[in-house]
Amino acid sequence: IELDPRLIAENDVSRLAMLGFSRMSLGVQDFDPDVQAAINRLQSFDLVESAVGEMRRVGVDDVSFDLLYGLPRQTAASFAATIEKTIALSPDRVAVFGYAHVPALLSRQKLIDEAALPTPELRADLAELADAALVGAGYRRVGFDHYAKPANSLARADLEGRLRRNFQGFTDDLAATTIGVGASAISHVEGLYAQNAKSLRDYYDAIAGGRLATARGVELSPREKLIGGAIQDLLCRSKADISGLLARLSPQEASAVCRRLDILEADGVIEWRGDNVTLANEARPLARIVAMALDPYENRASADSPLPLARAI
Template identity: 65%
Template sequence: MKPEWRKYLAARAPRYTSYPSALHFDSSVSREDYADRLSAVELYEPLSLYVHVPFCKKLCWYCGCNMRVENDYSRALRYVSALAKEISLVGGRLAGAGRPRSVHFGGGTPNYLLVDEIADILQAIELEFGLTDDARLAIELDPRLIRDDDINRLADLGFERMSLGVQDFDHEVQLAINRVQSFDMIESAVGEMRRAGVNDISFDLLYGLPKQTLGAFKESLEKTLALAPDRVAVFGYAHLPSALPRQRLIDSESLPGADLRVDLAELADEMLIAAGYRRIGFDHYAKPDNPLAVADREGRLRRNFQGFTDDLAVTTLGFGASAISSVNGLHVQNEKSLTGYYDDIAAGRLPVARGIELTATEIAIAGVIQDLLCKGSANIAPVLAAVAPGEAVEICARLDMLEADGLISWGGNIVLIEAEARPLSRCVAMALDPYEFPHKSKPSVSLARAI
């Protein structure tokens, strides 16, 4: 990576799984707004479904998810029952409209639930929405909780993609984040998946964790390559102990410095590319024949609340506490607390807590950011036309800075992210984001606040 790019790799930029992000949701959006949008969904409109399972057996200190450690399984059964009721509430509003193209189970830990409960949730979805054979089912798994025959049974239910939270294979790093899982455990899980016919296995890795070194992380990457997952997601750990109390259990003195974080990210990129993986967006890698890589080559890659995807559905319906939905320019998030979620479901109410209705300007920005992140290029004319003249000048000034550093080239209204700069595409997207750069009276701007 060019030396002048390292500052961008260290930037704290939004992940843009939505625009605007959930940080900008508020209580001005109501459950009635969501109900109205659901009622307007077209008969054969593709749907992407997300099911959030907030329970975990152990507390991973690095985790930023909405989760809770739960040792009483009866409480999970109550949650599954509430999920079925929420699915019914949403199905009632759709009145037969919409066709699921994918179902993704995330968390928390989806396989905290027994396979029987996962099957019950799928049955509730089948009853309300219908599930055709071409709907793709995906699930995130904690390898420490995989029980005998779980993989075979999940495969029999139709799960074609399984994702393992590996994070790092180094034992010292695992101790420092309270997530100890051996290489043999991961290897056994991968073997079971392959024998069950699962041909889309994904690993999640994290850089920036405590105790990480270049040498040890190189070994973790080598072990990853030895197991040959079909996809690898490489995320940067965000240490936010003031917002996430569990992260206070991590020794901040053991965290890699800014330079080492950049070196770790570069190492992962270099090793995965050298091993034949295709770089997808800014943090995913996939084997050339994987559906994600095919979608990228064919210009069909999209980004939604689950990350980069080959799912073309624009409408996302989220179920469970904290789940986010997006329907026709409206983003909504469910109640985060189980108490609030259960109260709404018991009263027959959609459990919406907050959200945002996109303005015409935000819709234009969202579309251009989607193109930048997924295609590496975009026509920014819709954004420049939608914002105030002074904001347009500021956006152009920021893009000029990025071009001067070689991240992008742009002529006319077409912005092209250089191929080797794709891991930095969030910084390019951020240049178009008024939330990150509130309008100033003068066109003199700087990206320094993001670096």
């Protein structure tokens, strides 16, 4: 379960533990007060430290932090301090996500000063900084944006080839079905995605009327499952056999995918040998660019060029 440190009331953690929640995640984002002020999310280090302490006290042995780079007013020095404080609190997992500024979709982001956002170059530097510090502190790099202590189940799943990625991130959960509860929640049943109504009013109206709150969904075709499988292999194991994928694409789509892969290989991002595409170890932060190159539906990239780096980091 994910918790907001600002909203944890007395005994909340112990009650959740008694209900069976064994992994708890805190949306930390950043510890720097100036950055917190810029995103209107004020939460002190002491507040987060207290929440972690309570989790450990009641026996929660899998504590996770979500951090964000690319936030307004972030600097290399301020983010390095955030990573240092994170390491000091010793969470079992750390996810380091890139902040996506999409005010057209999220109206609250219109309040953020775009001039204060880091440059694409600084975003890349922040991601590298976090990677070096966390790996140096003993965390295992999992995929391209997760880190876990070696004994954690996520690290073991990565080591044993059992890692999976879903719409929430990397996971060691092998369940074929995910049930989303609440407004905007996404459910996944084999080959089908469904999302609940985003607004609380629409969600409550549907539930009060005895109806499912599903607002939209998509059923994957056999071809889409095959494409998704190749992308899953690439993101989770850094390599994929693309022979089946290319065989199901039209000649034009297959040609476009191959041209994009040629460019990525020339840039040293991948190795392409026969039917196998392998992500270069130092290029793991660019995994999404390679995934996009494999996706014939990805129309934000031209047939001859992958997405710009700034959109993927």
